[in-house]
Amino acid sequence: MTDDISLVALAGLGPARAAEVRALIHDVPDYPHPPVVFRDITPLLADGPALADVIEAFAAVVASHDGVDVVAGMEARGFLLGAPLATRLGVGFLPLRKAGKLPPPVERVDYELEYGSASIELRSGTLRPGARVLLVDDVLATGGTARAAAALVERCGGVVAGLAFLLELAGLGGRDRLAGRTVDTLLRAGS
Numbered sequence: 001m002t003d004d005i006s007l008v009a010l011a012g013l014g015p016a017r018a019a020e021v022r023a024l025i026h027d028v029p030d031y032p033h034p035p036v037v038f039r040d041i042t043p044l045l046a047d048g049p050a051l052a053d054v055i056e057a058f059a060a061v062v063a064s065h066d067g068v069d070v071v072a073g074m075e076a077r078g079f080l081l082g083a084p085l086a087t088r089l090g091v092g093f094l095p096l097r098k099a100g101k102l103p104p105p106v107e108r109v110d111y112e113l114e115y116g117s118a119s120i121e122l123r124s125g126t127l128r129p130g131a132r133v134l135l136v137d138d139v140l141a142t143g144g145t146a147r148a149a150a151a152l153v154e155r156c157g158g159v160v161a162g163l164a165f166l167l168e169l170a171g172l173g174g175r176d177r178l179a180g181r182t183v184d185t186l187l188r189a190g191s
Contacts (some may be wrong), residue, residue, distance in 0.1 A: 008188050010057055016087050021050050022121040022187055025167060039167055039189075041138050045080055054186065058085045058164055062134060069131040072096050074120070074149050079167060082136035094133075096149050097121050107156050109149035120148050124157055129157035140165040140185060143174030150181065 009016040020041050024044035031038040044050050062068055072094040073082025079095055086093035087095045096119070099108065099119035106121040127133070133153045140163075141147060162182035168175065 003056050011058060012065075013053055013181055017053065018187075021053060024147045025033065025187075036105075039082075039139050039169075040163070041077060041166065044166075050185045052168060054081070055084050055088050057186050058087050061164055061186075062089060062162075065069040065134070067132055068134045068161050070094055070127070070128075070158075071136055072122075072149065072153060074135065074145055075114070076103070077159050078135075078137035081138060083163075085134075085136060094122060094126055096135075096152060099167065109148045109152040109155065111144050113142070118145070118148075120145065120152055123170075124156075127156045128156045128190040129151065130160040133158045134161050135163045136165075137163075138166045138181070140174040140178075141172045143177030146174065147177050150178070176187060 010021070013021065013191055021044065024047055026040040028037065028038040028040050044054065046161035068089060068091055070092045071082045071089065073079040074096050075098050083093045096118070099121055100122050102121055105124040107124055107165060108119050108121045110117065110119045135146065135149050135153065139144060146163055150163065153160050162184060163178060165183070165185045167187045167189060168185035171190050175183055
């Protein structure tokens with residue numbers, strides 16, 4: 001895989017540190033099934049300085065937006081990046097959950113994935129109308145989950161201020177499915 005680690009979001013780390021952070025994301029071929037390559041961020045999460053660098057890089061990206069009132073993380077790895085980012089920014093955090101994980105009442109959006117269908121939910125009444133929301137996840141692949149998350153935030157009265165991802169799999173067209181939205185990624189891989 002060819003990585004583009006010269007993205008603005010990681011430029012402040014310098015090329016060597018950005019490469020070290022990328023090396024902590026392990027590729028697992030054929031998981032959950034062929035030909036999917038799972039991007040395992042567990043080693044990055046286990047490395048305190050690397051995780052801190054990633055959160056700071058996300059915070060630098062958010063500084064270029066017109067303000068964020070809340071960070072919303074997409075289940076499940078978006079929680080692991082979104083919650084510390086929200087803490088760093090001094091704003092609240094909302095978990096966008098898979099169907100059936102929250103008690104009612106909930107708002108729900110159904111969507112298609114590259115390998116099936118899914119639903120994403122947010123507890124009704126937890127998002128203040130007009131709140132500017134930054135959506136966060138680990139990987140932007142086909143964009144299905146991210147597009148559904150944005151639709152869910154808007155259905156609940158929020159404004160999507162932007163979407164931020166640790167890693168974009170550029171060959172899968174996710175950015176195209178989010179056309180018209182502000183999308184930032186820290187690292188980019190071919191697919």
